[in-house]
Amino acid sequence: MNIDAIMTGLELILTPLSLVLIFVSVLIGVIIGALPGLSSTMAVALLLPFTLGLDPVVAIAMMAALYSAGTFGGSITAILINAPGAPPAVATALDGYPLAQKGEAGRALGVAAISSISGGLLSLVAFIIAAPLLATVALSFRPQEYFALTLFGLSMLAAISGKSSPRNLISGFFGVLVSVVGIHLVTGVERYTFGTTFLYDGIDFVPVLIGVFAISELLKQAETSGKTLERIKNVAIRLPGAKDLRQIWGTILRSTGIGTIVGILPAEGTTVAAIMGYNEAKRWSKHPEEFGHGSIEGIAGPEAANNAGTSGAMVPTLALGIPGSGTTAVILAALIMHGFQPGPFLMRETPEILYAIFIAMFIANFAFLFIGLAGAKAFSLITLIPRTFLWPSVFCFAVVGSYAYQQQMMDVWTMLIAGLVGFAAMRHGFGPAPFVMGLVLGGLLEKNWSQAMLIFDSQWTLFFHSWIANLFFALTLLSLLSPVISPAMRAVRRRVSSAGHQSPGD
Amino acid sequence: MSNDPSDHGHGDGEPKGSPSFKMHGPDIVVTAIVLVICVLLYARTYWFDTVPSSLAQNVQPAMFPRLVLICIAAIALMLPFEYYRKLKRGIDLDSDRREFPPRLVWVTGAALIVFVAALPLLGALPALLIITIAMPLMWGERRWKILVPYVIIFPISVLFLFAEVLRVTFPRGITGGIFY
Structure with a gap:
């Protein structure tokens, strides 16, 4: 463990300004998370231009804190008004809202807060151990192995949350294609610049x-027309008592493990972690019949998993330069914007950033408990902000933020065109998160491919001479085929079981 | 005859046959659009400057984009067959596009374009004042007691934050920087 880097990380974060900025980020994260329609990914993207003048490490720490807090914020509205503020909180609403309707909203919020914090803090331990280890392994990777790893990261888009794997992949590859626009680094030739x-x-x-x-x-x-949300009044978080804690601690530990592992997998993210956390909580519960009717295990499962997923998702982002979710793709872009080189070299050259992020996320976890305890009632009011004011405000921030980045109008036009095209694509099932991941990974993919081709003198079969690359190619193939293989296997199992029922005497 | 309900189509005049091979009209159009984009961008690579092999070091600038475009085109060919297979599993790919976007979407989109075009001409503050009053009105807001303070306070606060705290210089426009 690098003591100097830990001390530098502590010095950077434990200043009054940094602490205030992290606290503000947590507050923004909880508010954004609580507002249905606004995602923490969008919030991190909008926060980017604000961080331009800040110390880069503090800027990244702010984004990490916002990411953690945004995931928790979504559960407040999921419990109080059955409107998950963020996709990872969808599973929390299944039991949180019924419990709130029984008059136990405070208990539901308390279980959610304690589960989130426990999941977040425990997975941070995994983060601080796994990230440097993974980076050390990745340091020995050659370009062909890094290319195979990046390709695997892209192939995981097939499994990212969304309705259609091919559409996710197409979005991701279009992102890669957009990343090739400009001067080709090897030859200096213009590509798709159209003379501008x-x-x-x-x-x-x-x-x-x-x-x-x-x-x-x-x-x-x-x-969509704005619907009026019914708010549960007079809410105060009630922290779980000993009886509740005994009932949920096993679920919290299990979900933390699930969330951390799912978060580490490239492109999976917190929504998948939350759903898996909920399903496993139900499967292991002594009272599965209570699920859907206000089970506290049904709240603890997804909450611990989704917050553990945020720390897990930071592991591949920092250690490999491969984002673990849509939000970490934006954080990865922020790292690049602030002049860092994400991946194993980040750990070697600026290890203090790892510890700074760890400390920031650690503080963020306690900050959102405090904010949650103090302001649950206020956050339920936030949902009453009319969309007629909310979205013009978002637009103003988008325009001013994209202009402020380089102080040129062309960036505002780029933002607007990306938004209009993104909207049309979204209607047909092409999500923004895979596109952004492709855009961020595109440069890395081409760089490593080019380097490998230079080394191999264009003999592409040499890509398969490395067992590490072969392992990632096999995983890529498995990941690409998983949407085909899984239903086929289910169909075979169904047929076998129905054949068994129909002809027992055969 | 198979007992698999998927062998019987989905009624309402939908094409018969195995759901694996049935094509969905809107996705044929989407596929066609994706393929046309791929073809155009692939063709464009022939306009890239060519570099002598010694300089290119085996990596011609068109090679990577072409590979990516081929991947996109290959995956796009799966799209028309996806709808009925997903429907069988309870996933409706048409849910977000069944309805044509309402007039408000078009009006909002147009307003955003007009706003961005007008921003350098009007200057940042007047442009933001206009959009913060126009958009809520377009979206049906009529509570003037909230709208007026919002229009005054919000744009000024945002511009103050960026111009004074973050030292961003905004387009001056016809107001010549009287405001921001």
Whole structure:
């Protein structure tokens, strides 16, 4: 363990300004998480331009804190008004809202808060151990192995949450394609610049991120009529007592493990972790019949898993430069924007960032408990902000933020075009998260492919001479075929079982 | 005859046959659009400058984008067959696109374009004032007691934060920087 780096990380974070900024990020994260329609991914994208003048490590720490808090914020509205503020909180609503309707909203919020914090803190331990180990392993990777790993990260888009694997992959590959715009680094040839100087340096991440996450969602909101939400009044968080804790501790530990592992897998993210946490909580429960009717295990399972997933998702992002979720893809873009080189070299050259993020997320977990305890009632009021004011405000931030990035109008146009195209694509099932992951990974993919091709003198079969690369190629194939294999296996199992029932005498 | 309900189509005049091979009209159009984009972008790679092999070091600038485009085109060919297979599993890929976008979406989209075009001409503050009043009105807001303070306070606060705290210089426009 690098003591110097730990001390530097502590020095960077434990200053009054950094602590205030982290606290503000947590507050923004909880508010954004609580507001249905606004996601923590969008919030991190909108936060990017604000962090330009800050110390880069503090900027990244703020985003990590916002990410953690946003995941918790979603559960407040999921419990109080059955409107999950963020996708990872969908599973929390299944039991949180019924419990709130029974007059136990405070207990439901308390269980959610304690489960979130426990999951978050325990998975941070995994994060601080796994990230440097993974980075050390990755340091020995050659370009062909890194190419195979990046390809595996992209192939995981097939399994990312969404309705359609092919659409996710197409979105991801379009992201990769957008990343090739500009001057080709090996030869200096212009690609897809169409003669404009603006595109010489390629299309920047920041306005595109803001466009696809904020503007697309704004237009989607214009499609839906605002519904009046019924708020549960007089809410105060009640921390779980000894009896409740005895009932949920096993679920918390199990879900933390699930969340951390699912988070570490490239492209999976917290929503999948939460759903798996809920399912496993039900499967292991002594009272599965209570699920859906206000079971506290049904709240603890997804809450511990989704918050553990946030720390887990940071592991591949920092150690390998492969984002673990849509939000970490934006954080990865922020790392690049602030001049860091994500991946194993980040750990070697600026190890203090790992510890700074660890400390920031650690503080964030306690901060959102405090904020949750103090302000659950206020956060339930936030949902009453009319969308007629909320979305124009988001648009203003999007315009001003994308302009502020490089102080040029072309970035605002890029943001708007990305948003309009993103909206049209979203209607047909092409999600923004896979696109952004492709955009962020595209440069890495081409760089490693080019380097490997240079080394191999264009003999591409040499890619298969490395067992590590072969392992990742096999995993890529498995991941790509999983949407086909899983239903086929289920169908075979169904047929076998129905054949067994029909002809017992055969 | 098979007992598999999927062998009988989905009624309502939908094409018969195994759901694995039935094609869905809207997805044929989507596939066609994706393929046209791929073809155009692939064709564009022939306009990239060619580099002597010694300089290119085996990596011609068009090679990688072409590989990516081929991957996209290959995956796109699966799209028309996806709808009925997903429907069988209870996933409706048409749920977000069944209805044509309402007028408000088009009006909002147009307003955003007009706003961005007008921003450098009007200057940042006047442009933000206009959009913060126009958008709520377009979306049906009529509570003037909330709207007026919002229109005054919000844009000024945002611009103050960026211009004074983050030192961003905004387009001056016709107001010549009287405001921000």
